[in-house]
Amino acid sequence: MRGLAREASVEGRVYITGGATAVLLGWRESTLDVDIKIIPEHDRLLRSIPELKESLQINVELASPDDFIPPLPGWEARSAFITREGKVSYHHYDFYAQALAKIERDHRIDRLDVRQMIELGLVKREELLALFESIRPDLYRYPAISAERFEERVRKLQ
Numbered sequence: 001m002r003g004l005a006r007e008a009s010v011e012g013r014v015y016i017t018g019g020a021t022a023v024l025l026g027w028r029e030s031t032l033d034v035d036i037k038i039i040p041e042h043d044r045l046l047r048s049i050p051e052l053k054e055s056l057q058i059n060v061e062l063a064s065p066d067d068f069i070p071p072l073p074g075w076e077a078r079s080a081f082i083t084r085e086g087k088v089s090y091h092h093y094d095f096y097a098q099a100l101a102k103i104e105r106d107h108r109i110d111r112l113d114v115r116q117m118i119e120l121g122l123v124k125r126e127e128l129l130a131l132f133e134s135i136r137p138d139l140y141r142y143p144a145i146s147a148e149r150f151e152e153r154v155r156k157l158q
Contacts (some may be wrong), residue, residue, distance in 0.1 A: 003056070005085035007048040013039050015079055017064050017093035019109075024082065024092070027116040033059035037066075037093060064093050065101035069145070070138035072097045072131050095122040096131050103153045104145060118157070125157050 004014065015038075016024065019031025038045055046062075053060050066075070075094035082090040092098075099117050102110035117123040132154045139147045 001083065001085050001088070001090055003052045004045065004048060005088040007045050008042070008087040009044055010040070010042060011087050012042070012045070013089045013091060015039070015064060015091050015093040016082065017098055021092045021095075021098060022113055022116070025120070025122075027113075027120070033061050035061045035063040037062070037064035065097035068101045069097070069104055069142060070135040072100070073134055096128055099123045099128055100132060100135075100154070103157070104150050106153060114157070128157065129154055 001014075014036050016034065016036055018033075018035040019028060020034040020036075022028035023031050049060050049062075052058075065072075072078075072094060075097050078094040078096060079091040080095070082092060084090070095117055099114045102114050114123070118125065132151065136147060136151070139145050139150070
């Protein structure tokens with residue numbers, strides 16, 4: 001976080017998601033990579049990532065739930081603050097968006113992550129279903145998603 005913030009010449013936010021959230025919140029020991037979303041994207045910040053990856057020996061991916069499912073209304077406001085370094089505020093990407101993206105993907109580790117989010121009170125089942133319903137009309141924009149299967153998985157959590 002400090003390394004990336006050193007390169008920031010303007011105010012911005014970095015949203016951490018996926019396994020990195022799980023590690024930071026303590027329900028997983030490790031992750032294969034650190035998935036982030038940078039707003040606003042700036043060349044200087046983006047160009048610093050390869051060097052940071054090399055020096056820290058970690059894999060960094062520019063990936064977030066809204067790359068895989070429609071963005072949830074209000075996701076930025078629900079993104080929990082982590083810390084601020086220099087001009088960059090770090091946040092966990094909205095837990096509801098993370099949970100829905102994981103439910104859609106449906107890997108074993110994703111199911112475990114969603115269970116942890118629910119057990120820790122980061123995600124409430126009723127709100128998860130309501131947010132799913134809010135994006136359901138836009139699922140046609142993501143042809144790889146079966147809306148029916150996705151809905152079935154979300155409802156199974158109820």
